[in-house]
Amino acid sequence: MQPPRALAPGAITDVAGLSVGHAAAAGRATGCTVLLCPQGAVAGVAQRGGAPGTRETDLLRPENTVQQVHAIVLAGGSAYGLDAASGVMQWLEARGHGLPVGGVVRVPIVPAAVLFDLWLGDAGIRPGAATGLAACEAASPLPPQQGNAGAGLGATVGKLFGIQRAMKGGIGTASLRLGRHTVGALVAVNALGDVIDAQGQVLAGARTEDGLRLQGSTAAVLAGAGPAPMTAGMATTLGIVATDARLDKAQACALAGLAHHGLSRAISPVTAHDGDTLFALATGGSGSAGDIHALGLLAAEAVARAIRNAVLAAATLPAQGGSPALPAACDMRV
Numbered sequence: 001m002q003p004p005r006a007l008a009p010g011a012i013t014d015v016a017g018l019s020v021g022h023a024a025a026a027g028r029a030t031g032c033t034v035l036l037c038p039q040g041a042v043a044g045v046a047q048r049g050g051a052p053g054t055r056e057t058d059l060l061r062p063e064n065t066v067q068q069v070h071a072i073v074l075a076g077g078s079a080y081g082l083d084a085a086s087g088v089m090q091w092l093e094a095r096g097h098g099l100p101v102g103g104v105v106r107v108p109i110v111p112a113a114v115l116f117d118l119w120l121g122d123a124g125i126r127p128g129a130a131t132g133l134a135a136c137e138a139a140s141p142l143p144p145q146q147g148n149a150g151a152g153l154g155a156t157v158g159k160l161f162g163i164q165r166a167m168k169g170g171i172g173t174a175s176l177r178l179g180r181h182t183v184g185a186l187v188a189v190n191a192l193g194d195v196i197d198a199q200g201q202v203l204a205g206a207r208t209e210d211g212l213r214l215q216g217s218t219a220a221v222l223a224g225a226g227p228a229p230m231t232a233g234m235a236t237t238l239g240i241v242a243t244d245a246r247l248d249k250a251q252a253c254a255l256a257g258l259a260h261h262g263l264s265r266a267i268s269p270v271t272a273h274d275g276d277t278l279f280a281l282a283t284g285g286s287g288s289a290g291d292i293h294a295l296g297l298l299a300a301e302a303v304a305r306a307i308r309n310a311v312l313a314a315a316t317l318p319a320q321g322g323s324p325a326l327p328a329a330c331d332m333r334v
Contacts (some may be wrong), residue, residue, distance in 0.1 A: 005203075005312050007146070007172075007174075007309045007312055007313060008174045008305035008306075008308065008309055009174070009175075010143075010173070010174050010175030010176065010184060010302075010305075011143035011144060011173040011174070011175055011184060011186075012035065012144075012173050012175060012184030012185060012186040012240065012241075012242050013140075013141050013142065013143055013144065013173075013184070014143075014175040014177075014182050014184050015175070015182050015183075015184050015242045015243060015244050015281075015283060015285070016244060016283070016285045017039065017041075017244075017283050017285055018035060018036065018037055018141065018184075018242055018281070018283070019035070019036045019139040019140055019141045020033065020034070020035050020036070020139060020140065020144040020173075020186065021033070021034050021036070021134075021135040021136055021137065021138035021139030021140065021144075021150075022135055022138060022144060022145060022149040022150030022151075022171075023127075023131045023132070023134035023135035023137075023138055023150065024131070024150075024153055025076075025077070025125050025126060025127045025128070025131050026125070027121070027122060027125045028120065028121040028122050028125040028154070028320070028321075029117070029120050029121060029148075029153045029154045029317055029320065030076035030077055030081075030117050030120070030125065030126055030127060030153050030154040031075070031076060031127055031131060031135075031149070031150045031151060031152075031153045031154075032073055032074065032075035032076065032077075032081060032084040032127040032131050032132055032135050032150055032151055033073070033074045033075070033135060033144075033149070033150030033151040033152070033171060033186070033188065034071055034072070034073050034084075034088050034135040034136055034139060035071060035072045035073075035074075035186060035240055035242070035281070036070070036071050036088075036092075036136065036139050037069065037070060037071065037281060037283065038070055038071070038092060038095065038097040039070075039097070040068035040069070040070055041068055041069060041242075041281045041282060041283045041284075042067060042068055042247055042248060042249055042252050042281070042282045042283075042284070043060050043068065043069040043072070043111065043249070043252055043279060043280065043281050043282075044060050044062070044247075044249055044250070044251070044252030044253030044254070044255060044256045044279070044280045045057045045111065045253065045256050045277065045278070045279050045280070046253060046256035046257040046259070046260055046277075046278050046280075047275075047276070047277045047278075048260055048276055048277075049236065049237075049272075049274045049275035049276035049277065050272045050274070050275060051236065051274075051275035052113065052236075052275040052277050053078060053079045053081075053082065053113060053114040053115075053116075053236070053275060054082075054111070054112065054113045054114075054277055055073075055082050055085055055110075055111060055112040055113075056069075056085075056109065056110065056111040056112065057111060057113075057277070059109065059111070060111060060249065060252075060253065060279075061249075061253070062248070062249040062250040062253060066099060066109055067249065068099075068109065069109045069110065069111055069281070070092050070097050070098060070099075070108045070109050070110060071085075071088050071092060071108065071110045071136075072110070072111050072112065072240050072279050072281070073085045073088055073110060073111070073112035073113075073132060073135075074112070074113055074114075074115075074150070074151040074171075074186075074188045074238045074239075074240070075112065075113075075114045075115070075127045075131075075132075075151050076114065076115055076116075076117040076126065076127055076151055076153060076154045076155070077114060077117065077118065077126030077127045078114055078115070078116045078117070078118050078126070079114060080114075080126040080127075080128075081112075081114040081115075081126055081127045082112050082114055083126075083127070083128040083129055083132075084112065084127040084128060084129065084131050084132035084135070085110045085111075085112040085132060086128075086129040086132065087128070087129035087130055087131065087132030087133035087134075087135075087136070088108070088110045088133070088135070088136055089108045089110050090129065090132075090133055091132075091133050091136035091137070092108035092110070092136075093106065093107075093108055111279060113236075113238045113277040113279070114236070114238075115151065115154075115155060115188055115190040115236035115237075115238055115275075116190065116234050116235070116236055117153075117154025117155065117156070117190065119163060119323055120154045120156075120317070120320060120321070120323045121320040121323060122321055135150065143173065144171075144173060144186070145171075146170065146171060146172050146173060146309050146310060146313035147170040147171065147172075147310065147311075147312075147313030147314040147315060147328075148168070148170055148314055148315050148317070149170070149171055150171055150188075151171055151188040151238065152169060152170035152171030152172075152188050152189065152190075152310060152314070154190075155168070155169030155170055155171070155188055155189055155190040155310070156168065156169050156326055157169040157189060157190070157191045157193070157194065157195050157204050157205055157267075157311060158191075158193070158194050158204060158205030158206035158207065158215070158217060159191075159192050159206070159228075159234060159235060160192055160193060160206050160217040160220075160221070160227045160228065160269075161206045161215065161217070161220075161225070161227060161228050162228040163323070163324065164324050165206050165207045165208075165209070165211065165215070166206065166207075166324075166326060167204045167205060167206075167207065167311070167326055167327055167328065167329065167332070168204070168311070168314040168315070168316060168317050168326040168327065168328040168329075169188075169189040169190050169191065169195075169204070169310060169311060169314065170188075170189060170310040170311060170313060170314035171186070171187065171188045171189070171310050172186075172187055172189065172305075172306040172307060172308065172309030172310030172311075172312075172313060173185060173186045173187070173306050173309065174302050174305035174306040174309055175302055176298045176301060176302050176305075178294055178298055180286045180288055181243055181244060181245045181286055181288075181290050181294075181295065181298075182243065182244050182286075183241060183242070183243045183295055183298035183302050184241070184242050184243075184302060185239060185240065185241045185242075185259070185262070185299065185302035185303045185305070185306040186239060186240045186242075186306060187237065187238070187239035187240075187303055187306040187307050187310060188237065188238045188239065188310070189237050189267075189307050189310040189311060190235060190236050190237055190238070191235055191237050191267045191270075191274065192234065192235030192269075192271050192274055193205065193217050193218070193235075193267050193268050193269045193270060193271065194206060194214070194216065194217045194218070194267070194268055195266055195267060195307055195308060195310075195311045195329075196266060196267070196268050197308060198265075198304075200268070202214045202215075202216050202217075202268075203308060203311050203312065203329050204311035204314070204328070204329040204332070205217055206220070207327075207332075211327075213332070214332060217268065217269065218268045218269050221269075235271070235274045235275070236274060236275040236276065236277075237263060237267065237274060237276045237307070238276070238277050238278075239259070239277075239278045239279070239303055239306070240278070240279045240280070241255060241256065241259045241278065241279070241280045241281070241299040241302060241303060242280070242281040242282075242283070243255070243280075243281070243282050243283070243290060243295055243298075243299075244282075244283050244284070244285040244286040245282055245284070245286055245288065245289060245290025245295055246282065246284035246286070246287070246288060246289045246290070247280075247282035247284075247289070247290065247292075247295075251282070251292050252280045252281070252282050253280070254292055254296070255280040255282070255292060255295055255296055255299055256278045256280035256299075257296075258292075258295075258296025258297075258299055258300055259278050259280065259296070259299035259300055259302075259303050260276070260278055260300075260303075261296075261300035261303075262299070262300040262301060262302065262303025262305075262306075262307065263276060263303065263304075263307070265300065265301075265303075265304040266303070266304040266305075266307035266308055267307060278303070280299070311328070311329045312329055312330070314328040314329065314330075315328050315330070316328045316330075316331050
């Protein structure tokens with residue numbers, strides 16, 4: 001067994017005005033996570049993976065009209081899980097939040113991204129509008145649960161040699177502060193590769209054929225081991241970075257792009273099969289503009305720390321519906 005490792009400190013909710021809620025879909029290890037900013041926040045996105053499942057991301061391009069969003073959803077269930085955003089819209093609309101349109105209605109703006117977890121248990125069970133609504137009801141400004149929660153319930157890592165040798169992923173959060181500004185990250189880790197620590201040691205990932213020890217995916221491939229056939233979309237790490245700095249949409253998109261560097265610090269290898277999508281939010285709550293270079297440094301580091309927290313906080317998932325048991329980092333031998 002690995003000795004317990006401390007989680008990196010902080011949470012995305014250290015950015016004032018944000019709240020996070022998780023909800024599960026009954027009957028299977030899947031769910032959704034919502035980040036609420038009901039009063040509106042400037043948002044951007046950087047989508048660099050090969051198999052994204054997203055909603056409202058074109059709206060976040062700097063040249064497009066809408067300037068703020070009111071929530072962001074991360075969900076399991078592959079493309080079906082995008083339905084969870086409908087429940088979040090219902091929750092926001094019922095409380096009078098959204099973009100005023102024509103003086104007669106408010107339309108909540110809720111971008112979303114999904115990950116693939118349909119191979120665990122009954123694929124007919126996936127997050128929907130009711131799950132999104134439940135996540136809103138559970139939302140809190142306190143640090144959210146990490147590991148097996150929300151969008152991280154069915155997340156897996158280390159799938160390069162097949163799901164039979166994979167391990168449990170999860171959802172993680174972390175934050176950093178520099179001067180007047182806080183930057184936090186929330187990441188659902190469903191990677192094809194391994195999760196590694198700051199020294200490059202594997203925390204969770206592909207296991208040896210006997211399932212008892214960590215394989216080290218990158219080293220194994222470099223030594224000549226052939227990866228298993230991959231299916232597009234089978235690995236999708238999703239995340240949100242948020243800051244209290246004042247940014248415009250172009251700067252928010254740049255921040256999301258810089259945050260992607262955190263993926264390569266904490267996941268090895270990052271592959272073309274990963275549908276990696278990172279959103280960025282700027283609340284402006286600090287009252288001052290931020291230096292995008294410094295904020296980007298913090299965002300990348302917060303993402304890397306959140307990824308590691310996700311697997312360190314995860315618990316082993318028992319076998320279900322023909323899918324294998326997925327051991328967590330805390331249950332593996334060194």
